[in-house]
Amino acid sequence: MQEKIQDKKAAVLQATLELISEQGFHATPMSQIAQKANIGVGTIYRYFPSKEDLINSLYIQVKSRLAQFVFKNYSENMPVRRSFIILLRSIVDYFIENPKEFLFMEQYANSPMITVATRQEGLRMFEPASKLFIRAKEETLLKDLPMEMINTLAFGATKALVNLYLFSEVKPDSATLDKGVEAVWDTIRR
Amino acid sequence: MQEKIQDKKAAVLQATLELISEQGFHATPMSQIAQKANIGVGTIYRYFPSKEDLINSLYIQVKSRLAQFVFKNYSENMPVRRSFIILLRSIVDYFIENPKEFLFMEQYANSPMITVATRQEGLRMFEPASKLFIRAKEETLLKDLPMEMINTLAFGATKALVNLYLFSEVKPDSATLDKGVEAVWDTIRR
Amino acid sequence: MQEKIQDKKAAVLQATLELISEQGFHATPMSQIAQKANIGVGTIYRYFPSKEDLINSLYIQVKSRLAQFVFKNYSENMPVRRSFIILLRSIVDYFIENPKEFLFMEQYANSPMITVATRQEGLRMFEPASKLFIRAKEETLLKDLPMEMINTLAFGATKALVNLYLFSEVKPDSATLDKGVEAVWDTIRR
Amino acid sequence: MQEKIQDKKAAVLQATLELISEQGFHATPMSQIAQKANIGVGTIYRYFPSKEDLINSLYIQVKSRLAQFVFKNYSENMPVRRSFIILLRSIVDYFIENPKEFLFMEQYANSPMITVATRQEGLRMFEPASKLFIRAKEETLLKDLPMEMINTLAFGATKALVNLYLFSEVKPDSATLDKGVEAVWDTIRR
DNA sequence: CATGAATGAGAATTCATTCAT
DNA sequence: CATGAATGAATTCTCATTCAT
Numbered sequence: 001m002q003e004k005i006q007d008k009k010a011a012v013l014q015a016t017l018e019l020i021s022e023q024g025f026h027a028t029p030m031s032q033i034a035q036k037a038n039i040g041v042g043t044i045y046r047y048f049p050s051k052e053d054l055i056n057s058l059y060i061q062v063k064s065r066l067a068q069f070v071f072k073n074y075s076e077n078m079p080v081r082r083s084f085i086i087l088l089r090s091i092v093d094y095f096i097e098n099p100k101e102f103l104f105m106e107q108y109a110n111s112p113m114i115t116v117a118t119r120q121e122g123l124r125m126f127e128p129a130s131k132l133f134i135r136a137k138e139e140t141l142l143k144d145l146p147m148e149m150i151n152t153l154a155f156g157a158t159k160a161l162v163n164l165y166l167f168s169e170v171k172p173d174s175a176t177l178d179k180g181v182e183a184v185w186d187t188i189r190r
Numbered sequence: 191m192q193e194k195i196q197d198k199k200a201a202v203l204q205a206t207l208e209l210i211s212e213q214g215f216h217a218t219p220m221s222q223i224a225q226k227a228n229i230g231v232g233t234i235y236r237y238f239p240s241k242e243d244l245i246n247s248l249y250i251q252v253k254s255r256l257a258q259f260v261f262k263n264y265s266e267n268m269p270v271r272r273s274f275i276i277l278l279r280s281i282v283d284y285f286i287e288n289p290k291e292f293l294f295m296e297q298y299a300n301s302p303m304i305t306v307a308t309r310q311e312g313l314r315m316f317e318p319a320s321k322l323f324i325r326a327k328e329e330t331l332l333k334d335l336p337m338e339m340i341n342t343l344a345f346g347a348t349k350a351l352v353n354l355y356l357f358s359e360v361k362p363d364s365a366t367l368d369k370g371v372e373a374v375w376d377t378i379r380r
Numbered sequence: 381m382q383e384k385i386q387d388k389k390a391a392v393l394q395a396t397l398e399l400i401s402e403q404g405f406h407a408t409p410m411s412q413i414a415q416k417a418n419i420g421v422g423t424i425y426r427y428f429p430s431k432e433d434l435i436n437s438l439y440i441q442v443k444s445r446l447a448q449f450v451f452k453n454y455s456e457n458m459p460v461r462r463s464f465i466i467l468l469r470s471i472v473d474y475f476i477e478n479p480k481e482f483l484f485m486e487q488y489a490n491s492p493m494i495t496v497a498t499r500q501e502g503l504r505m506f507e508p509a510s511k512l513f514i515r516a517k518e519e520t521l522l523k524d525l526p527m528e529m530i531n532t533l534a535f536g537a538t539k540a541l542v543n544l545y546l547f548s549e550v551k552p553d554s555a556t557l558d559k560g561v562e563a564v565w566d567t568i569r570r
Numbered sequence: 571m572q573e574k575i576q577d578k579k580a581a582v583l584q585a586t587l588e589l590i591s592e593q594g595f596h597a598t599p600m601s602q603i604a605q606k607a608n609i610g611v612g613t614i615y616r617y618f619p620s621k622e623d624l625i626n627s628l629y630i631q632v633k634s635r636l637a638q639f640v641f642k643n644y645s646e647n648m649p650v651r652r653s654f655i656i657l658l659r660s661i662v663d664y665f666i667e668n669p670k671e672f673l674f675m676e677q678y679a680n681s682p683m684i685t686v687a688t689r690q691e692g693l694r695m696f697e698p699a700s701k702l703f704i705r706a707k708e709e710t711l712l713k714d715l716p717m718e719m720i721n722t723l724a725f726g727a728t729k730a731l732v733n734l735y736l737f738s739e740v741k742p743d744s745a746t747l748d749k750g751v752e753a754v755w756d757t758i759r760r
Numbered sequence: 761c762a763t764g765a766a767t768g769a770g771a772a773t774t775c776a777t778t779c780a781t
Numbered sequence: 782c783a784t785g786a787a788t789g790a791a792t793t794c795t796c797a798t799t800c801a802t
Contacts, residue, residue, distance in 0.1 A: 008787090024302060026216035029771060031789095040788040042774075051772065106300055112214065148358050149370055152350040157377060160346020161339070168338050180339055187347060187377040219796055221764090230763040232799080241797065388783095404682070406596035409775055411785090420784035422778080431776065490676060492594060528738050529731070529750055536730020537723050537757060544722040552719060560719055567727060567757040578766090599792060610767040615794065763802085771795080778788085 009047045011037040016058050021103035025055060025113065056118040059108060062101045067125035069094045074128065080136045081185060087129060088158050088181045095162040102162055143190050150188045157184045199237045201227040206248050211293040215245060215303065246308040249298060252291045257315040259284045264318065270326045271375065277319060278348050278371045285352040292352055333380050340378045347374045389427045391417040396438050401483040405435060405493065436498040439488060442481045447505040449474045454508065460516045461565060467509060468538045468561045475542040482542055523570050530568045537564040579617045581607040586628050591673035595625060595683065626688040629678060632671045637695035639664045644698065650706045651755060657699060658728045658751045665732040672732055713760050720758045727754040 015036035019028045030051060034041040048054040070090040074083065095102035108114055133150060136142050142150055161180045165171055172180065205226035209218040220241060224231040238244040260280040264273065285292040298304055323340060326332050332340055351370045355361055362370065395416035399408040410431060414421040428434040450470040454463065475482040488494055513530060516522050522530055541560045545551050552560065585606035589598040600621060604611040618624040640660040644653065665672035678684055703721060706712050712720055731750045735741050742750065 022302065026214075026771095027302075030773080031771085034789095041772090042789065043787055045773070046786065103300075107297075110296060143369070143373055145369055145373065146360065146362060146366065148360070149351070149354055149362060149366070152354040152358075153347050153370065153373060156350025156353070157343050157347045160342040163346065164339055164342040168342075170336065170338070172336060172339060176336065176339065179333070179335055180343065183333055183335065183343055183377050187373050220798080221796075224764090231765095231797090232763055233761085235798070236761075404596075410777080411775075414785090421776090421786095422784055423782085425777070426782075486680065487677075490673075492592065492597075523749070523753055525749055525753065526740065526742060526746065528740070529734055529742060529746065532730040532734040532738075533727050533750065533753060536733070537727045540722040540726025541719070543726070544719055548718050548722075550716065550718070552716060556716065556719065559713070559715055560723065563713055563715065563723060563757050567753050596792095600794080601792085604768095611793090612768065612795075613766055616765070621793070763800100765799105765801095767796105767799080769796100772793095774792080775788100775790100778786105779784100780786095781784085 008037070008039055008043060011039065012044050012047060012054070013058050013061055016054055017062070017100050017104055020055070020058070021100040021107070024107065025051075025111075052113055055108065055113055056115060058104065059114050059118055060121060062104060063122040063125055065098075066091070066094050066101070071128055076128070076131070076135075080132065080139055080141055081189070083132050084136065084185060085178075085181055087132065088154065088184055089178065091158055092161050092165070092177055092181065096165050099166050102166060106159070106163075141190060142188050145188075153187050154184055157187055198227070198229055198233065201229065202234055202237060202244070203248050203251055206244055207252070207290050207294055210245070210248075211290040211297070214297070215241075215301075242303060245298065245303055246305060248294070249304050249308055250311060252294060253312040253315055255288075256281070256284050256291070261318055266318070266321070266325075270322065270329055270331055271379070273322050274326065274344075274375060275368075275371055277322065278344065278374055279368065281345075281348055282351050282355070282367055282371065286355055289356050292356060296349070296353075331380060332378050335378075343377050344374055347377055388417070388419055388423065391419065392424055392427060392434070393438050393441055396434055397442070397480055397484055400435070400438075401480040401487070404487070405431075405491075432493060435488065435493055436495060438484070439494050439498055440501060442484060443502040443505055445478075446471070446474050446481070451508055456508070456511070456515075460512065460519055460521055461569070463512050464516065464534075464565060465558075465561055467512065468534065468564055469558065471535075471538055472541050472545070472557055472561065476545055479546050482546060486539070486543075521570060522568050525568075533567050534564055537567055578607070578609055578613060581609065582614055582617060582624070583628050583631055586624055587632070587670050587674055590625070590628070591670040591677070594677065595621075595681075622683055625678065625683055626685060628674065629684050629688055630691060632674060633692040633695055635668075636661070636664050636671070641698055646698070646701070646705075650702065650709055650711055651759070653702050654706065654724075654755060655748075655751055657702065658724065658754055659748065661728055662731050662735070662747055662751065666735050669736050672736065676729070676733075711760060712758055715758070723757050724754055727757055 012033060015033045016028070019032055019036060030044055031041050033054075034044055037044075044054070048057060070087060073090065074087060076083070078086070095105075133142075133147060137147065137150075145153075158181070161177065161184070164180075165177065202223060205223045206218070209222060209226060220234060221231050223244075224234055227234075234244070238247060260277060263280065264277060266273070268276070285295075320341075323332075323337060327337065327340075335343075348371070351367060351374070354370075355367065392413060395413045396408070399412055399416060410424060411421050413434075414424055417424075424434070428437060450467060453470065454467060456463070458466070475485075510531075513522075513527060517527065517530075525533075538561070541557060541564070544560075545557065582603060585603045586598070589602055589606060600614055601611050603624075604614055607614075614624070618627060640657060643660065644657060646653070648656070665675075703712075703717060707717065707720075715723075728751070731747060731754070734750075735747065
């Protein structure tokens with residue numbers, strides 16, 4: 001029984017992800033989500049109090065899956081540079097495998113529809129990454145720039161790599177992506 | 191008279207930018223745009239066939255203004271590195287001065303509402319920048335990466351700098367931004 | 381077991397009375413009734429075929445309780461005036477003690493949701509009162525007005541007394557209510 | 571132009587009155603009101619911000635019309651009893667001529683949908699009646715009962731007369747109604 | 761040309777009722 | 782028997798677009 005419930009909730013989230021990543025939130029009626037999830041419209045409201053809530057839940061789910069994937073092979077017992085490269089490459093890999101999640105994140109990460117609380121919950125999942133940056137700083141491996149800027153530059157460039165892979169006409173191969181990730185390291189390393 | 195017409199068109203675009211950058215496209219009714227532009231709702235339709243068209247026009251306008259600003263002080267008769275730094279720093283400056291345009295661009299640059307044609311028209315305005323990258327490549331100053339990746343990395347990181355300035359709690363000063371821009375150069379330089 | 385069943389049925393009716401008298405019929409979902417009655421939604425439908433049926437049943441119940449209370453101390457072996465005063469005063473007393481039932485009656489007595497059949501069944505319970513009016517008429521104690529008008533005036537004024545007690549800021553004491561009831565008698569007495 | 575606007579607003583109010591008095595508020599969708607008023611659904615919202623607002627406006631309109639009718643032939647330069655009889659008879663006449671307004675008032679006068687402010691605005695229109703009661707009291711023509719009870723009894727009985735006329739099978743003729751109104755006077759006169 | 765009243769398709773959401781467990 | 786998850790018809794309200802003035 002419990003499984004069935006989770007099934008429906010998951011189906012709604014999956015349908016929402018697929019539709020919203022392509023059409024956008026406002027161009028995606030609840031009725032369409034219901035149809036794609038093979039359930040009745042009213043059923044969505046058993047699991048999510050409102051459309052806004054639904055998208056916030058989806059945000060959490062995507063962030064959580066990303067975190068799980070990214071930190072699976074991640075260990076703190078590695079040299080900073082290697083940890084860093086693996087981390088970023090994992091992000092790239094995850095989004096390359098899950099382009100809809102990337103599209104969704106790009107569109108909604110900064111949207112006013114995602115509440116502050118949701119965003120904070122999402123941030124908490126990436127604390128290991130923050131620790132890594134702190135370690136790197138302590139080892140004076142990084143440029144003398146504000147931590148926040150280091151962060152922003154690194155993730156901004158990483159997202160750009162994903163963007164390139166997903167939308168450019170000639171997709172870089174894995175080795176080229178590796179070089180790309182190393183270029184990102186060059187951005188912030190001293 | 192011709193001026194008057196341009197006045198109204200401009201007023202509509204300006205109102206749209208302000209409202210849409212804060213509320214989003216779907217949360218901004220045409221009636222509100224008309225009100226802010228001090229004209230009647232029907233009048234908007236004399237200048238823009240539809241709401242979608244209006245937003246595409248706005249996209250072009252913003253890109254065009256950015257290009258104008260960025261290439262004003264730009265010359266091809268400078269060393270590559272210097273040209274590059276100036277170029278990126280101009281982008282940062284423009285968006286710092288015009289946060290609404292940045293917000294708008296971040297939200298709609300990848301939105302399905304912007305047509306392919308519009309996007310291409312926007313790209314054409316930045317051809318001088320493409321030339322710069324080609325020149326850099328010829329001078330073997332850049333990493334051995336696909337041109338497109340170089341491009342993406344550079345602009346992705348640059349946008350990240352703007353983002354940081356606009357939304358982080360401690361805004362970097364001009365010197366720090368310069369260092370940031372130089373870090374972006376490190377991303378792509380050989 | 382039979383008691384249990386009656387328990388549930390009674391719980392539903394009680395919950396309905398409380399919720400509907402305050403929120404109104406359409407503002408009271410079946411789910412809320414079920415919750416207040418501590419049963420499942422589906423269970424309501426074992427006892428009442430539909431929401432409309434439920435409210436009709438409640439109407440009968442309230443009328444029936446009122447009749448029981450009113451005719452408990454009522455006897456036909458009293459002078460007409462006294463019988464009459466006691467009758468009306470009982471009605472006032474009942475509703476003062478059961479304001480929710482009054483609210484319910486005021487709202488639904490004339491509602492199109494109460495069927496003609498239900499209304500008639502409710503009327504039948506007050507036949508002793510009709511007899512009293514006939515007796516009064518025969519004893520020429522009443523004004524020379526149509527029986528129905530006598531009736532309507534008397535009960536209309538009585539309901540007004542209850543209304544006053546329940547909703548005015550200064551509630552009349554028992555003695556004043558007695559005087560009020562006597563005033564009602566003045567309305568119809570010759 | 572101004573007339574046209576008033577036409578539509580009036581048409582909406584009239585349609586609302588007719589539908590709501592027979593079906594009730596919640597059983598009357600906005601679409602039905604629009605249809606009966608021969609306008610589009612959206613047009614209703616140009617004149618009334620919400621369905622609740624619409625019903626409050628209707629309440630004011632009905633009360634206002636009643637007041638206008640009732641106080642047309644009313645003068646303070648008449649003996650109290652005569653003033654009183656005329657007043658009540660006018661109320662009876664108005665509602666007999668406008669049964670839908672009566673039905674509406676009976677259903678919504680005490681409904682939580684009518685706001686306190688609306689109710690107060692409605693009360694203000696009947697101040698001449700309040701004055702009459704005060705004058706009667708000063709001339710010691712009334713029973714020694716609280717003013718509010720006097721009021722409630724009189725209007726409660728009057729409404730009962732209307733009810734009788736509208737819904738009983740044998741309608742009282744005008745002379746009988748006069749006697750009915752006089753009986754109401756007996757209710758409160760000393 | 762400019763206007764904004766009018767329109768109705770379409771959106772989110774609710775809730776009476778059913779029925780598998 | 783009792784339950785409450787599932788359903789989708791129905792409701793209120795919004796808003797892009799049109800068009801008479």
